[in-house]
Amino acid sequence: MGLPLSDNALKILEARYLKRDGQGIVLETPEEMFRRVARHVAAAEKVFDRQAKTGEYEEKFFDLMSTLTFLPNSPTLMNAGRQLGQLSACFVLPIEDSLESIFETLKETALIHKSGGGTGFSFSRLRPANDIVQTTSGIASGPVSFMKIFNAATEIIKQGGTRRGANMGVLRVDHPDIEQFVTAKRDPGELKSFNLSVGITNEFMEAFEQDGDHALVNPRNKRAVKKIGARELFRLIAECAWESGEPGLLFLDRINRDNPTPFHGPIEATNPCGEQPLLAYESCNLGSINLVKMLRKGVKSMEVDWARLGETVDLAVRFLDDVIEVNHFPIPEIERMTRANRKIGLGVMGFAHFLILMGIPYGSRESLGLAEEIMAFITDEAHTASRGLAAKRGDFPNFASSIHARRKEPPIRNAMITTIAPTGTLSIIAGCSSGIEPLYAVSTSRVAAGGVELSEIDPVFRQIARERGMYDAGQQVRECSRSLPLTRPPIPPEMGRLFVTAMDIPPVQHVKMQAAFQRHTDNAVSKTVNFPSHIPVEDMMEVLRLSYELGCKGVTIYRDHSRAGQVIRCGTDKVC
Numbered sequence: 001m002g003l004p005l006s007d008n009a010l011k012i013l014e015a016r017y018l019k020r021d022g023q024g025i026v027l028e029t030p031e032e033m034f035r036r037v038a039r040h041v042a043a044a045e046k047v048f049d050r051q052a053k054t055g056e057y058e059e060k061f062f063d064l065m066s067t068l069t070f071l072p073n074s075p076t077l078m079n080a081g082r083q084l085g086q087l088s089a090c091f092v093l094p095i096e097d098s099l100e101s102i103f104e105t106l107k108e109t110a111l112i113h114k115s116g117g118g119t120g121f122s123f124s125r126l127r128p129a130n131d132i133v134q135t136t137s138g139i140a141s142g143p144v145s146f147m148k149i150f151n152a153a154t155e156i157i158k159q160g161g162t163r164r165g166a167n168m169g170v171l172r173v174d175h176p177d178i179e180q181f182v183t184a185k186r187d188p189g190e191l192k193s194f195n196l197s198v199g200i201t202n203e204f205m206e207a208f209e210q211d212g213d214h215a216l217v218n219p220r221n222k223r224a225v226k227k228i229g230a231r232e233l234f235r236l237i238a239e240c241a242w243e244s245g246e247p248g249l250l251f252l253d254r255i256n257r258d259n260p261t262p263f264h265g266p267i268e269a270t271n272p273c274g275e276q277p278l279l280a281y282e283s284c285n286l287g288s289i290n291l292v293k294m295l296r297k298g299v300k301s302m303e304v305d306w307a308r309l310g311e312t313v314d315l316a317v318r319f320l321d322d323v324i325e326v327n328h329f330p331i332p333e334i335e336r337m338t339r340a341n342r343k344i345g346l347g348v349m350g351f352a353h354f355l356i357l358m359g360i361p362y363g364s365r366e367s368l369g370l371a372e373e374i375m376a377f378i379t380d381e382a383h384t385a386s387r388g389l390a391a392k393r394g395d396f397p398n399f400a401s402s403i404h405a406r407r408k409e410p411p412i413r414n415a416m417i418t419t420i421a422p423t424g425t426l427s428i429i430a431g432c433s434s435g436i437e438p439l440y441a442v443s444t445s446r447v448a449a450g451g452v453e454l455s456e457i458d459p460v461f462r463q464i465a466r467e468r469g470m471y472d473a474g475q476q477v478r479e480c481s482r483s484l485p486l487t488r489p490p491i492p493p494e495m496g497r498l499f500v501t502a503m504d505i506p507p508v509q510h511v512k513m514q515a516a517f518q519r520h521t522d523n524a525v526s527k528t529v530n531f532p533s534h535i536p537v538e539d540m541m542e543v544l545r546l547s548y549e550l551g552c553k554g555v556t557i558y559r560d561h562s563r564a565g566q567v568i569r570c571g572t573d574k575v576c
Helices: 008-019 030-042 054-066 076-078 099-115 143-155 178-182 202-209 231-243 251-256 307-327 330-343 351-360 365-393 424-432 459-467 509-519 537-549
Strands: 070-072 089-092 116-121 167-174 195-199 213-218 225-229 247-252 281-288 295-297 302-304 345-349 443-448 454-457 528-531 554-559 568-570
Touching: 008 030, 008 424, 008 454, 030 054, 030 076, 030 307, 054 070, 054 307, 070 076, 070 307, 070 424, 076 281, 076 459, 089 351, 099 116, 099 143, 143 167, 143 178, 143 195, 167 178, 178 195, 178 231, 202 231, 213 231, 225 231, 231 537, 231 554, 247 251, 247 537, 281 307, 281 330, 281 424, 302 351, 307 345, 307 365, 345 424, 351 365, 351 459, 365 509, 443 554, 454 459, 459 528, 509 528, 509 537, 509 554, 528 537, 537 554
Parallel strands: 089 116, 116 167, 167 195, 195 247, 281 345, 528 554
Antiparallel strands: 070 281, 089 281, 213 225, 247 554, 295 302, 443 454, 443 568
């Protein structure tokens, strides 16, 4: 019996994940890939128990992945059981205010990208452009100029030979070069390998609310160099995001409020998609549970199989903790920090399909309540599983100096446990909607990582339309009414309300959904707030402000067709 993989899943797997020989010939099937990963990760069981039967957990891990119930991040699927052996997706590297630090980090970045990981940096410690360089009596070129060097290096190096590297660049809102940073992508050719986020502070948001001035401070000597209107800068951020989707925002004080190991440094940056805040030299491996697989038929409708979800969480936490043991880290500093805190990121995918199958419209009050209920359950179960591992394997080495110990909490194996990742290609492999996003459209075309072109009618829509005798395979992408393909007979209203898409949902509801998940997530949440192309800048400003008020740790906004070469489009490429 073959694996339940779609044609698009097979395309992605063959393009990026399956082993090849020196001539590029594919050497393994998807089933063999899952077996390779399961065997390699299960080998960690021997580290903790020499009598362990690794075959037992190999089978459990294989079943978890091959049924598409849970998938780990891409580097684990690509590299487990292979020579490279680097299994983490997320890294943060430090950049201090010296050429030695900058170019040492550039070298480390190259090694991480070569191994398949993505990197995040804060450039906030670098002195501003035109500041004095005392050792040479020259002037500094500033953070943005050095970002261009990192960008050029990233463009040259392919991640693990399968995709170009990705970076997150962060600059604090009080850095003197913040306006140059915010406007850097007004030139669409600049910093193409970077996502940009402004590091927002509570102090700045207070100045914004009071329509006051905000001080810009030279990080070299901690002196204020000028003041700028907080609302003026906030509007500039919104205007640039309206033009290109960037920058996003990171709420640094909120992130550090939840920093489990503050004695080992502040958190200043995240991975490229913003969901994983990390200390300097930390890495994290992620994995996502397919919520569609957590449904069962009830008396009248589909319902959550809570027992199965709990069992899946328990096994997934064990899997991710095992990954740390068998991981080959690209540099020694990363191995030390990762093993000291043992952060993992368990999240979900398929949430939009999960809601549709339960008969609940995305963005409704019921959907927001269910989001909180599901994520609270997952995080509680994941913490219980991690404490169970700590009892057998020991707590994470920095536990004694962590906020967990200060709060008199029981020992726990992993400093942080849950994260909501975007699951772009993983959700294609799993055949479900991505992360916690709504459907972008029912008929889509996209260019996936690795340059693979994919067109698709949403599989759940196709299933339900066929059951109702409405599916017209020859007509479904010829003409679109907003997002729904034409069918005969027309789609009934009750079905249309379930297949609500990203552009149909008011931006405020996008933010409320992100906040609902964030309230029960240890790390952060990757979620895009989608806007139709005609939206005014003022609406974007309101959403940015609301994301702070509702407790999000960051926010990413995107106006339809604000970039050339948009990755995912309605099947008709219609501007929404």
